[in-house]
Amino acid sequence: MRPVRTLAEALGDGALVLDGGLSNQLEAQGCDLSDALWSARLLADGPEQIEAAHAAYVRAGARVLITSSYQATVEGFARRGVGRAAAERLLARSVELARAAARGVREEVWVAASVGPYGAMLADGSEYRGRYGLSVRELEAFHRPRIEVLAAAEPDVLALETVPDAEEAEALLRAAEGCGVPVWLSYTCL
Template sequence: MPRATGPLAEALARRAVLLDGGLSNQLADQGCDLSGGMWTGRVLAERPGQVEAAHTAYVRAGAEVLITASYQVGHDPDLLERSVRVAGAAARAAAREVWVAASVGPYGALLADGSEYRGRYGLTEAELAAFHRPRIGALLAAGPDVLALETVPDVLEARALLRVLAGTGARAWLTYTVAGGRTRAGQPLAEAFALAAAAPEVIAVGVNCCDPADVLPALAAAASVTAKPLVAYPNDGSVWDAATGSWNAPAAPAPWPVEDWRAAGARLVGGCCRIGPDRIAALGPRLA
């Protein structure tokens, strides 16, 4: 896959970069069936053109980074490669620089029971590393610009992911899902973010798929232990109900103090679940 004209890390040293939004909500708006354990991966397997169309919608909204549909795919090397190829096609069609970030979802995502919002799966670091190693290998072989180690709920899983990346020369960002000033597994955020500070493979660190109100305290915690660029792509404040397979929306969505996020060090900014192209288009001018 042809790369963008310059490494994402170099861009982050100069300016803020706009991420895309939620892939699942955009695919649902396009009429796709996301039922079953594979979620967006089902659409990738059955209707890859719809995934490319969703990526293209975000390119048109101004997104500079497209996150692949590999979050819940599992270990299928063909589908993992396809996720990068499909996003790459949308990136190449843009008349400007667009990077492709290969999504590495947490172990809990494949359980399809909301475990990514709890962590503490009962597995060892070595077992989690063994789970992630072939997935990361297949994604790297497809040639993305960066890996998105995202929605990580637990410091233990972050250690496992970084263990797999160590010495590979790959580049990645690491984002936790957080609540109430801690990881979803309950660990202090400074401890969680310190792992990224010590990992040369990590080019940026922060949070995703969390309430917007949790973003600024998390960024402050990250900035206290690392000078690396920070990442923020929350959802709309909704809470996932695994039993019903639906989001419980907040009565009063929290505003996005993007300027405060930027002042705290956020350089990669976008949206996660339930944030569509319209919200990304409105976000872009606030990063200028």
Template sequence: MSTLVLDGGLSTHLETLGADLRDELWSARLLLEDPALIRRVHTDYFAAGADVAITASYQASIPGFMKRGLDLEQAVRLIARSVELAAQARDEAGGGLVAASVGPYGAYLANGAEYTGDYDLDEDGLVTWHRPRWEILVEAGADLMAVETIPSYPEARALARVLEETPDVKAWISFSCRDGEHINDGTPIREAAALFTGNPQVVAVGANCTAPRHIPGLIESLKGGLPIVVYPNSGETWDPAAHRWQGLTDPVEYGQAAKEWQQAGAAMVGGCCRTTPEHIAQIRAHVS
């Protein structure tokens, strides 16, 4: 089976193109202020060789937009716009898939909980919170859902329930992980992935927004189950004293690593934070 190449860091490329994302809405703010720039990012990733565009809905939510002063109708329209922009870029590229990003509840909180799963909602509350955005993204016509950066087992269970409410929808499930065996709340990734085993709606399970050094172990942990998706970050770390990122991962090195992940068993490979169209071009060159 051929490897599907995902896109890279949407916010990273937006910043490269001059966007200021210092905002609780992060890249979702540009759905309101500069949608053409989001479309350009998708276009650039398709041009670099991506098969899949992940929408700018990771940080988008009805409560988040209404907190900014928009009404319900405006909030719904902006979430749907994220799918439309990716679809326009896909059509311009002549093919590909649009995966609607379903980020964790913690992304809305904007307090770091997206990396811990330390939430103020229980499983039922998470189902209620995720459902409206999910329904909007499905109605907007995304090809599948990219359930990504999920840090905790309770949130994974909640999203499994939401997915089952829309039986015609396909999705991949991607966790943020602390090491080569566990998601960020400490649950073994094999146990978290088992929530989706046997569900024909799920096309892959894996990890994103995770250090590249953990990916081989995670692939090994997931073998024997569903197809595997991996799109780690660049492996850089933030130096608060210098106020800059340290440890740049060269795009060629990233592409070489992607080849290793492919050979280890990954069926879908891409990039997350701090990866660029150059990284995706190198993935395409190495896995094709």
């Protein structure tokens, strides 16, 4: 069940606790995250592990859960033989798992659908550097389908995370424009 108040309304009352690094909790649960898809691999291979990690953060006091979709892209799943429709279902599942972990909690818990930078799909560390040789328009075209799928899954906010440069930030914001879901944007500075 979605919270009654919006995340923005709740933030008007003060700070909220975000979950910790999802990968840290998954590794503590014994999950192997050495795959190029990182924690997104578990959307297909171990969704119960993702839900358990989210639930652990809720029990620890988190009121905002960030989904396991940071590194999840149609292109990344395609390299593992997963077709577009199945990859889109896995992206939507990331929101469903976070929402399921929040069920039965008395306090409001919001879900932030994670959208990592283009470099996260490359799985080569370039998400921290940016400058992939792509235009803002090309980056926008890459991000838009994933943002549309995540927005359709009805998160409370889109978390445009660890954006490495202004061009990708512009592309992400353009891709999210009109999706009907509020966004937050965080930068990585090296």
